[in-house]
Amino acid sequence: MNASPSQEQPIQTPTIAVSATFTAEPLQEALDFWLAELAFEANIQFAPFAQVFQELLAPDSLLASNSSGLNVILVRPSDWDTQDDSFEHYASKFVSALGAVTTQSSAMWLICICHDTPSKGTNTYEKLLSELRMLDSIQVITPDDVERLYPVETYHDAEQDKLACIPYTSLYYTSLATLIMRRFYAMITPDIKVIALDCDNTLWRGVCGEVGAHGVEVDSACHALQDFMLEQHQAGVLLCLCSKNNEQDVLDVFAQHSDMPLSLDDIVATRVNWKPKSDNLKSLSDELGLGLDSFVFVDDDAVECSEVNTRCPEVTTLQLPRQRPLIARFLHHVWAFDHSDTTDEARMRNALYRQNAQRQTAATQALTLQDFLHDLNLSVSIERMNDDHIPRVAELFNRTNQFNATTQRYSSGEVRALLQSGQQQVLVTSAQDRFGDYGLIGVAVYGIDGDTLDVRSLLLSCRALGKRIEHQVIQRLTNIAIDAGCQWLQVRYVKNEKNHLVVGFLEQLGEHSTATQEQALLYRFRIQSLSVEV
Template identity: 40%
Template sequence: MDSLRLAIAASFTADPIDDVLSHWWDEWGVPARTEFAPYNQVFQALLDGDGPLARNRRGANVVLVRVDQWRDGLAGADELAEAVRQSAGTAAVPHLVVCCPPAPGADGAAAEAHLAAALAGDARVRVITSADITDQYPVADYFDAYGERSADVPYTRAMFAALGTVVARAVHAWLTPRPKVIAVDADNTLWDGVVGEDGVLGVRVPAGRRALQEFLLAQRAAGRLIALCSKNTEADVLAVLADHPDMVLRPEHVTAHRIDWRPKSANLAALAAELDLGLDSFVFLDDNPVEVAEVRAAHPEVLALALPAAADAVVPYLRHCWPLDHVRVTADDERRADRYRVEAQRRAARTEAPSLASFLDGLGLVVDVRPMAPADAGRTAQLTQRTNQFNLTTVRRTAAELTTVDVLVVEVADRFGSYGQVGVVVHGARGDRLAVETFLLSCRVLGRGVEHRVLAVLGALARERGLADVALAYAPTDRNRPAYDFLTGLPGVRRDGDAFLVSTSDALAARYEPPVVAPTAELSTAAAPLAERAPADTTHRIASGRTTAAQVLAAVDARRAAAPAAAIQTDDPTEAHVARIWAELLDFAPSSVHDNFHELGGHSLALVRFAVRVRDDFGVELPVDALFTDAFTVADIARTIREHQSADLDDLLAELEQLTDDEVRALLDADR
């Protein structure tokens, strides 16, 4: 796997975030590296055509800013938005803009909202506000005045843990496929109790279960399909959805269901077939670990998760399931669930039609092929990233890249409603050919002849330009067999290297001939042996125990502690502790308590991070003259720490001696 690259430009010293990011890439098994732009050169980094952001070809560009540092917040937001738009318009990777928390007492909410609004329409950019950060990972003691004074490191280690996690989650959401379906159990999941025993109105829907249903509805509103997969009597479950007064999830919210007594793995496969989606598009939620294990064993591509037993813990758990995060929600996403319900009506009409041909004739299919407009860029890029089955080359393109080529978009509708934008064609004249570099269609319109109508449009375009052939580039993958079948089934098609050639006249005459469909075999209901799946384990581990900044920081520290221990010989516990911090910051241990920090590669940022760690671990703020000196050794720093601790103890004892007995007793009582 090629290494993921994060290029980070920050208005403050953000290097401490690197340890957190490295932890998360290790957690997910992603090879990645981070490159920082020069300190406090955000605008320069965004506008530099040869800088680290412009050179980034795989990953994401991250901009970290504190809006409370701007003299005029709204003007600063406008200037930054313009610079981000310019950078994103030419970059090969998306841009993540993170508004970091302001200093205590400062307020940057208006400027952050203004910045988010200014960039809201750009599909290449995502803005995360400080409120978003504190909502996910609140940190009470977040600001480090000592670090800010020393080297403009304004946040505590816990806050950097929160920042790094928010960035990692956003990048993970951007660069990994998102599930399309959430299949959920019913008894003791959507409600408490067993409907077959307690009755339709006897099951209970406490606050935690309602919260789960509201979470599912929010996921549906963002474009995910909700399915039911339950071992139960179908009529009972549907009656609870329809008639129970406390239910939030209703029948119209459920796109598909399988409610019977077959293995849930078999029913998930049936749901995938019905929805015409791969099983790798599914998340399965169940309260029963045995059912989850059965699904994992049979379908390791399904993200199967055992929910917490306590109802109130379910939604907090799901909020930290990273695969359920959204990058942004498009209008097409919002319509997806309703569109699939309409598709169910189409399937019903199909079963009533005497043949596939008569069914298609009755659909009233309308295929509109037109040049891409600027407003289409986000959805068009999304299609190139997500579409695999009918995608001749599977070349992934960003919105910025699409503005540099000739692009046609395909929209489809029929008598049941609109499918929206479902296709993309990238083309250009090459000699006497119309060269098609990208031709893709969403799988939801396959089998209707849409691909043939698009080819006919390309034939008309080739004829207008006086070209002899339409050349369709093709690159085989393990998933685009439907595209190959289409190409090889075209009349008069010829091969020319990696391209399939269709004469302009044949392209113009392209028509779909529906095949005679044989009955499908009955789906096997045999359950597979139980097994575990690592990605689900990773998701579960994070959602269960990496949900706070403190937990993340502990995991980061544990990763550091697993590194080779400092190899110095000392009986002094303070020296040993200092050596451990030193080893973690420099990635190697001093060989002696008399080794010089600067001579072994210590730099100014490492010095500041070292001082912050000493402050956190020992409660001692080292004076600047103790850091920037040739006498900076483990032994010297340990001695300075002991001297400050001794002085602090003397001051405390002197203060206690001034207290009366009653004041001492009051302090002791208050501490109990």
């Protein structure tokens, strides 16, 4: 049987492999600090000094052999501005080599363009940045990122640069290491899905129920907060209101302050009442079909934050600083708000959830499930994955919890390696109905071993549940098994606290046997006995 990435291969400690055009070892101390602070296990290894191109081109290099972690390349532009060739020449060769190696790599890649040496002047690297951002699976850190988040007064160390090609001060190395770990954290942890916002003294200053809509003030701190939340909204995070207020008072503020960055069109759901905010967050979780551990709650009140912390510990609860000028900086330093990548589906997420609310209304009005499904005019497409699907498939692997048979997580590079391996096949599922396009909503990874089609990963976005789309996926897999001469269909299941829906689905497919293989429970169905109604 071919090895399954989720169960049969030993879990590897990821490697953070670092290559640079200068001496990079001073990063080690700060990287170790953040690994300990975040309770992550990773091996940090440094490539030989100034061997960036060799690391990209040699098949046995540190970067090439890193299959389960992060490859970091740091470039000081002036190191590529030599008597022999220009920075532009080396930059072009770098992008070409990087593009070739990353298509064959399952590692995550982070390219850091560092501050240049003052005496060398400023190289123009905008063209390099634009070309890097066109490459799949590449994250980029720029000098502007350092200046915006972790600025240092003095970054160049002329003496150490001359003695040991250590061009930066220890504080600058610490800033770089912090940004590297922040990006790594975003890459390997699930993105948040919902931000629930208080209103009074959060979105605006003042209590609208006391001073009225005209009496509240939208000061610069409120503008900054709303601008930040609008950016999160545009990145695909769902925004909700969770406020103790009379609902009409809140609606009046939005109506009277139409110049606010946020409008009610940006809000996907509201709970404006006098119930405990923890109860309202649970209600929002139920309405949206999203776990509380994907929520961030933002409030100015310590008592309200404490209540949510106590009764909804899964929620990331943030109390805003009392000093209002600090609010914007505070928000920009919350790592939970970082996003590893933003796909087209993510940008459409707010519209997709509004469409889903319409579907829920239609479901309550239908007499039977069959009537509801017939009225939807649902069209499902199941096809083999191609390169264009990779970003969204990786997003689904990392965001989907409720209907995810193994919850195995894959980076974009690992998805590409899966596609190119040829040992396993990947199907992707898309759907649309009279309310709109669901986008790409499902993934199935399978391999054929003798007389068995082995489903190694099976997942479906929560917004697609309840429409028998999962049954159509199983029917397609069954047809593939029959065409391949298989007698058995096997589905791997790894239990966690969220994916019990998968068990309920598998149990009702028909007569089956189960067996344990390491952490996985194998559901085994004889093809002829499968009962799939689509």
